[in-house]
Structures are given as C-alpha cells and as structure tokens.
Amino acid sequence: MIMKVVTIGSATMDVFVECDEANIVSVSSPQRKAEFMSYPYGAKTEISKFASNVGGGGVNTALNFANLGFETSAVCKIGNDIYSREILEVLGKSTLDLSNIIQVDNVSTGFSIILLSFQGDRTVLAQRGANATLKKNEINFDAIKNADLLYIAPLSGESNKVLTDIVEFAQNNGVNVCFNAGTTSLKKGFNYIKKIADTAGVTVMNKEEASMCTKIEVRPDSREECFSTYLIHPDIKSMLQTLKVGEKQVVVITDGARGVYAYDGKTYYRCPEFPAKVLSTLGAGDAFASTFCAALHRTNLDIGKSLMYGAVNSASVVSKFGASEGFLTFDEIEKKLEEYPEFTYQTET
Numbered sequence: 001m002i003m004k005v006v007t008i009g010s011a012t013m014d015v016f017v018e019c020d021e022a023n024i025v026s027v028s029s030p031q032r033k034a035e036f037m038s039y040p041y042g043a044k045t046e047i048s049k050f051a052s053n054v055g056g057g058g059v060n061t062a063l064n065f066a067n068l069g070f071e072t073s074a075v076c077k078i079g080n081d082i083y084s085r086e087i088l089e090v091l092g093k094s095t096l097d098l099s100n101i102i103q104v105d106n107v108s109t110g111f112s113i114i115l116l117s118f119q120g121d122r123t124v125l126a127q128r129g130a131n132a133t134l135k136k137n138e139i140n141f142d143a144i145k146n147a148d149l150l151y152i153a154p155l156s157g158e159s160n161k162v163l164t165d166i167v168e169f170a171q172n173n174g175v176n177v178c179f180n181a182g183t184t185s186l187k188k189g190f191n192y193i194k195k196i197a198d199t200a201g202v203t204v205m206n207k208e209e210a211s212m213c214t215k216i217e218v219r220p221d222s223r224e225e226c227f228s229t230y231l232i233h234p235d236i237k238s239m240l241q242t243l244k245v246g247e248k249q250v251v252v253i254t255d256g257a258r259g260v261y262a263y264d265g266k267t268y269y270r271c272p273e274f275p276a277k278v279l280s281t282l283g284a285g286d287a288f289a290s291t292f293c294a295a296l297h298r299t300n301l302d303i304g305k306s307l308m309y310g311a312v313n314s315a316s317v318v319s320k321f322g323a324s325e326g327f328l329t330f331d332e333i334e335k336k337l338e339e340y341p342e343f344t345y346q347t348e349t
Contacts, residue, residue: 003297004072005065006144007290008166009058009153009180010131011076011101012110013083016280016321018049024117037115037123049116051321054090056110056131057153057180060283060324061290064313065151066095067327068294073097073143077130077159083109102138104130114282122282132157136165145173149297151290152200154182163196171199178202178293180285186212190242198245202296204252204289205243207236214242231348232270236261240268250303252292254285260311262303271307271345274336276315283324288314291333298330304345311343312336 023038039045062074074096078084080103087109091098110131115123134155139162144150150170155163163185170177179200181193186209193213197203211217218235219227227233236253240263243251252262262269291313295306312333320326328336337343 003070003148003294004146005062005070005149005151005294006073006075006100006147007058007062007065007151007153008075008139009061009151009155010056010110010128011054011059011074011078011087012056012112012126012129012131013086014053014055014112014114014282016049016051016053016114016116016282017047018116019045020048020118021045022115022117024119037117049321053321054087054324055112055283057182057286059087059091060286061151061153061180062096063091063094063324064287064290064327065294068291068330070294071097073100073147075100075102075139075143077102077104077134077138079103079107079109079130080105081109083111097143100140100143102130102134104133107133114280116280119278122280124282128156132159134159134162136162139166141166141169144170144175147175149176149178149293151178151180151293153180153286154184156182156184160184160188167196167199176201178204178289180289181205181209181213183209183212190214193243194245197243197249197251200246200249202250202252202289202293203243203246204254204285204292206285207239207253207255210236210239210243210253214239216242231346232261232268237263237268250296252289252307254288256281260288260307262307264303266349267303268348269304269307269345270347271304271311272343274308274311274315274343275340276319278318280321281318284314284318287317287327295330304347307345308337308343309333 058076066072108129110129259272288310292310295309316326
C-alpha cells in the first residue's frame with residue numbers, strides 16, 4: 001500500500017543570485033567567529049548567475065515525497081499574485097494533491113532572494129508573506145486524519161500557533177509525525193519543543209538549532225582534548241540525549257559538510273556527507289529530512305540506511321540551482337549507493 005503523506009509548511013518563490021564580486025568576510029572575537037557576505041558599498045554590481053524556482057519547506061518536502069512515490073498533499077498558504085500563479089503552475093505539473101493549499105487575496109505570497117557565495121553557501125533575504133499567517137480554521141484536518149505521515153516543516157510567525165493543535169490531532173488519530181523544528185519554535189524554549197518532540201517519531205534540526213534549543217555549545221579542539229578525532233563530538237551526543245524525549249523518537253542533527261547524526265536511545269549513528277559539487281545549499285535540509293522519513297518506511301525502520309538515502313538525495317539537490325531541483329527517486333538513490341560501495345554510516349553505543 002502506498003503511504004499517504006501530508007506536509008505543512010511554507011511556499012515561496014525563490015530567486016537565486018550569484019555575483020563574482022561577493023566576498024566572504026570573517027570576523028573573530030575571543031567569544032566567537034562569524035562570517036559575512038559583503039558587496040561593494042554604494043556600487044552597482046553585475047550578476048553572474050540568476051535563476052528562480054519554487055521553494056519553502058512545505059513545498060520542497062511535498063515535491064520530494066511525491067517524487068519518491070508517495071501519495072502527497074501539501075498544506076501551505078499563498079497569496080493571489082504573480083508568484084502564487086507560478087507556484088501553482090509548477091506544482092500542477094507534479095502528482096501533488098493541491099486541494100489543501102490555502103489562497104487568499106489580502107496578503108502576498110512568500111518571496112526569497114538567495115545570495116549565493118563562491119563557496120556554494122548562501123544568505124537568504126526572506127519575505128514571509130502568507131507563510132506567517134496560517135490559521136487553524138484554514139487547515140483541512142481530515143487530510144491529516146487520513147494520512148500515514150504528517151511532515152511538519154518550520155512554521156514562521158503567527159503560523160507557529162497551529163503547531164500544538166496539529167501535533168495533538170495527529171497523535172490522537174494515530175498519524176506518525178516528523179517534526180523539523182524552525183527558529184520560531186526554538187525561540188519558545190526547550191520545554192515547548194519537548195512537548196512537540198515527545199509526540200513525534202522523528203525530530204530533525206541542524207546543529208545550530210540544536211545548540212539554541214539545548215543551550216549546549218560545541219567546544220572546539222584544545223590542547224587538552226582533540227574532539228575532531230571522535231566519531232561523534234561529545235557535545236553533539238549531549239544534544240542528542242537531551243532532545244531524545246519520546247520513547248520511540250529518533251533524533252537527527254544535521255551538520256553541513258560534516259554529515260549527520262542520529263540517536264534512538266540505544267545507538268548513535270553518524271553518516272558522512274555524500275560527495276557532490278555544491279552549487280547551492282538551499283533546500284539541503286528539506287531534502288535530507290524528508291528523504292530520511294520516507295526511507296524509514298522503505299527500509300523497515302533501518303536508521304543507518306535511511307541516513308544514507310537522505311545524504312544521497314541531499315547531495316543531488318545541492319548540486320542544482322533551486323531547493324526543489326535535483327530530487328532523486330528511490331531507484332536512483334539505490335543506484336548511487338551501488339556506485340559508491342565505500343559510502344556508509346558508523347555507529348556507537
């Protein structure tokens with residue numbers, strides 16, 4: 001039987017801009033080191049590459065689930081403008097059920113400008129628009145009730161207020177939940193996240209988000225201890241342990257080029273980054289998290305193998321311009337893994 005998936009999250013029109021004159025500036029202090037993207041002040045700067053595509057966590061993950069062969073519906077909110085028309089046109093070419101997309105006239109569709117660096121990383125200028133205004137009475141709860149999996153992408157602004165209601169509804173109706181925490185949720189504190197994560201089968205966040213949530217900082221190497229020689233940094237283990245609040249919950253922390261970590265209460269997993277030429281990291285997290293959840297279903301809850309599936313699909317996405325470009329099918333993922341037999345995960349107990 002084909003698994004039914006409902007995703008809830010943002011829908012945006014993304015514009016990608018790359019400029020040869022963009023510089024990466026590093027600023028260091030005794031407490032921290034930060035990097036900034038800079039452009040010549042007051043100058044007119046030529047663009048070397050330009051592209052546009054649909055994006056947003058709700059849309060990206062829905063398109064990925066559909067591409068992986070699942071019966072998928074997206075719950076997201078858009079305006080009635082040129083950007084919403086383009087989003088609907090693109091989604092209409094997929095197998096997605098679009099009946100649960102909310103469209104309104106009084107607010108604009110979400111829009112992002114993605115400034116790409118020569119390193120492949122990005123800075124995002126985001127206008128949330130309709131994505132920050134989702135209300136409980138606009139959501140088709142019957143769609144969630146009839147789903148096997150509810151994937152919750154980050155919900156921003158006022159939309160975050162529906163999070164507790166939809167998680168409780170899913171739990172009461174036996175629907176599995178994958179929770180990808182966002183900044184708005186994390187700012188509410190660990191006790192709030194704990195209530196959501198306790199009901200989720202899978203909780204995913206990146207290392208910076210996990211640090212914000214748990215208040216655990218990842219210590220750098222020192223004279224006394226070289227943490228980089230460990231399979232998994234002890235501070236990341238502490239994050240995983242802290243975030244593991246549900247009995248059947250799997251906690252996943254992504255760490256960019258360093259790979260990804262997972263913990264099920266018994267075993268720690270680490271999967272490296274799958275090799276790829278990086279054009280844009282936007283959408284990598286969405287691709288990984290949704291593929292991981294989908295692969296758990298395909299592999300009969302094999303966490304290690306599911307991490308590998310997620311890494312392969314994420315690598316394909318970062319090699320393309322556009323957060324929803326480059327998605328692979330399960331057959332294509334498995335073929336990639338056959339081509340790289342040395343690529344695998346490691347565990348610790």
